[in-house]
Amino acid sequence: MRLMNDKAPLHDFISQHRQIFVLTGAGCSTNSGIPDYRDAAGQWKRAQPMTFQAFMGSEAARQRYWARSLNGWRRFSRTQPNRAHHALARLEERGKSALLLTQNVDRLHQAAGSRRVVDLHGRLDRVRCTACGETIPRQAMQEALVGLNPGWTEREAAVAPDGDVDLEGADFDTFAVPPCPSCGGVLKPDVVFFGEGVPRERVEEAMRALDEADAMLVVGSSLMVYSGFRFVQAATRAGKPAAAVNLGRTRADSLLALKVEQPCADALSFLL
Incomplete structure (x- = not known):
C-alpha cells in the first residue's frame, strides 16, 4: 500500500480506471456537521x-x-451536503462511478445529486x-x-x-x-442497527455493481464493520485495486493499493 498525503496519486488512480465502485462512510459527512464514530486508531x-x-x-x-x-x-x-458529496456526484456525472454504496443514513449523497446510490444501512x-x-x-x-x-x-x-x-x-x-x-x-x-443484518438485496445489488467496476474507492470509512469491509475483500479476490481516503487506520489497510490520509473534501476537491 502506498500511503500518501497529496492528492496527485488519487487523481491518477481515478483517471486510470474506467468504472469505480465507491463506498463511503461517516468521514464523508463530518464536514456537514454530523460527527463520526471512531478515532484514528479505529x-x-x-x-x-x-x-x-x-x-x-x-x-x-x-x-x-x-x-x-x-x-x-x-x-x-x-444538514446539507459538503464538497465531498458534491465531488462524488461529479464523478458519477463523468460516467466514472459504477455505484455509490454508502454506510451513511443521511441521504446527503442524493441531495448532492448522486443518482445510483445504495443506502447499505438504510x-x-x-x-x-x-x-x-x-x-x-x-x-x-x-x-x-x-x-x-x-x-x-x-x-x-x-x-x-x-x-x-x-x-x-x-x-x-x-x-x-x-x-x-x-x-x-x-x-x-x-x-440497520448493530446486531441486525443488512437486507440481502442491497448486498446483491452492490456486488453486481462491483463486478462491473474495475477498481474500488473507499471514502471516509474505517471499514471496521464487516458489512463494508466485505466489499474490499471481494474486490481483492477479483484482482481489482482498492484505494481509500481516510484519516487513520482502516481494517483493510493491508489490502489497499493506495491510501490518502486527508479529510475527504480536501482529497476529492480536484473532482470539482
Whole structure:
C-alpha cells in the first residue's frame, strides 16, 4: 500500500480506471456537521450505538432512543451536503462511478445529486413498523413525538452521530413513544442497527455493481464493520485495486493499493 498525503496519486488512480465502485462512510459527512464514530486508531469515540436486540427487547431503550432522536432530528434534518458529496456526484456525472454504496443514513449523497446510490444501512428519514412493515416519513414521527412530549425539544444537548443527541442524566420514564398508526406495533427508524443484518438485496445489488467496476474507492470509512469491509475483500479476490481516503487506520489497510490520509473534501476537491 502506498500511503500518501497529496492528492496527485488519487487523481491518477481515478483517471486510470474506467468504472469505480465507491463506498463511503461517516468521514464523508463530518464536514456537514454530523460527527463520526471512531478515532484514528479505529476505536469507538463514545459508547457503542443502540443494538437491535436492546431496542426491540426494552421499552426503556426505545424511550431513550426516541427522546434523543426527537431533539437531534431538528438539526440532523437540516444538514446539507459538503464538497465531498458534491465531488462524488461529479464523478458519477463523468460516467466514472459504477455505484455509490454508502454506510451513511443521511441521504446527503442524493441531495448532492448522486443518482445510483445504495443506502447499505438504510435511511434515517423514514420509520418502519417492525410488525406490519408500513413506513412513514420521519417528519411525521417527529410531529407525533413533539405532540406527546411537549418541552423535550427545548433541551440543549451535544449532537451525536446517528441523528440524535446526548441527553445523559435525563429521566426517560415518562417519555411517550407512539405506536404504529396502522397496527399498533413497534416503530423503528428504517436503518440497520448493530446486531441486525443488512437486507440481502442491497448486498446483491452492490456486488453486481462491483463486478462491473474495475477498481474500488473507499471514502471516509474505517471499514471496521464487516458489512463494508466485505466489499474490499471481494474486490481483492477479483484482482481489482482498492484505494481509500481516510484519516487513520482502516481494517483493510493491508489490502489497499493506495491510501490518502486527508479529510475527504480536501482529497476529492480536484473532482470539482
